[in-house]
Amino acid sequence: MSVGRAAIRRAWQRGEITSAPFIIDEHDRSDEDEPYRLSKAEMRKLLIKSKEWPHLHLFIMISLNTLARPGAVLDLAPNQVDLDARLIDLNPRGRKRTKKGRPIVPITDTLLPYITRRDVSRFVNWHGKPIQSIKKGFATVVSAAGLSKDTTPYSLRHTMAAELRARGVPAWEVEGLLGHKLPGTTERYAKFAPDYLSQGAAAIDAYFTDILNPKNKFDGFSRVCVPLAWHNDISPDGDIPKSLMFSMGKMVDPTGIEPVTPTMST
Structure with missing residues (x-):
């Protein structure tokens, strides 16, 4: 049905037909076909x-x-x-x-x-x-x-x-x-x-x-951003080592704040 719709629409766009009927396939409009x-x-x-x-x-x-x-x-x-x-x-x-x-x-x-x-x-x-x-x-x-x-x-x-x-x-x-x-x-x-x-x-x-950070263990940060490509220490249940916490794009550890630099990302 979708192939037929596409062919008719193409023919109409190319001027081969004067109008294109509206075609709907009830199956491909069902909730079952919505992306998971x-x-x-x-x-x-x-x-x-x-x-x-x-x-x-x-x-x-x-x-x-x-x-x-x-x-x-x-x-x-x-x-x-x-x-x-x-x-x-x-x-x-x-x-x-x-x-x-x-x-x-x-x-x-x-x-x-x-x-x-x-x-x-x-x-x-x-x-x-x-x-x-x-x-x-x-x-x-x-x-x-x-x-x-x-x-x-x-x-x-x-x-x-x-x-x-x-x-x-x-x-x-x-x-x-x-x-x-x-x-x-x-x-x-x-x-x-x-x-x-x-x-x-x-x-x-x-x-x-x-x-x-689903457990919200570390309060006080307005935004936490931990690029997964930088480490392998996140457990399946979401625990994140405190030394790897990021706030507002900056790494936060017990000693202070270090800006994220291009070198770090590389």
């Missing part, structure tokens, strides 16, 4: 297990922090990342911006340490080579983490979209992060505003606070 959304406990297991495959872990982190589609995550290159402006253009240079939007999104505090490299053609790669499809590898980590086989790469995007709405992020910000709305003449300058999609970015960081 992960609970916080399931997401914690996925994040921890994915550390055994660095390229999959990076794919997951970029997906969760940008809400991008899998293809956009696999395409993401250093020249799309503006570290000074703290923005990521998910649409590669030279690629036409289509209705299936690849928006410009803010860089969260959680994601920042993962995307500082400039010596790779793509952030998500296998031995330096771009990856064409992540489905097989993602299924492997899902199985290893003991999660439902219904968990797909799209589950990351839909889990975060639902999470942001649950945290009170305005619908227009969620739509902006998902790329559901193409910017108009005025809106295309929105990215220069200091509060551009700021509520969404803050909610994403807060989500990782909950994921990585």
Whole structure:
């Protein structure tokens, strides 16, 4: 049915037919086909297990922090990342911006340490080579983490979209992060505003606070950000050694505060 819809729509766009009928397949609109959304406990297991495959872990982190589609995550290159402006253009240079939007999104505090490299053609790669499809590898980590086989790469995007709405992020910000709305003449300058999609970015960081520190053992920090790529000491139930706690993008230990630097992230 979906193939038939696509063929008819293409024929209408090419002017081969004067109109296109509305076709709906009740089966593919059922609730059963909605992407599986992960609970916080399931997401914690996925994040921890994915550390055994660095390229999959990076794919997951970029997906969760940008809400991008899998293809956009696999395409993401250093020249799309503006570290000074703290923005990521998910649409590669030279690629036409289509209705299936690849928006410009803010860089969260959680994601920042993962995307500082400039010596790779793509952030998500296998031995330096771009990856064409992540489905097989993602299924492997899902199985290893003991999660439902219904968990797909799209589950990351839909889990975060639902999470942001649950945290009170305005619908227009969620739509902006998902790329559901193409910017108009005025809106295309929105990215220069200091509060551009700021509520969404803050909610994403807060989500990782909950994921990585579910027991709230360390009070007094307004934000906790622990990039998983930096250590292997997080237990499946979320315990984090105090020496590895991060607050507001800075490492906090019993002796003081040390700023996060590019050297540390490398």
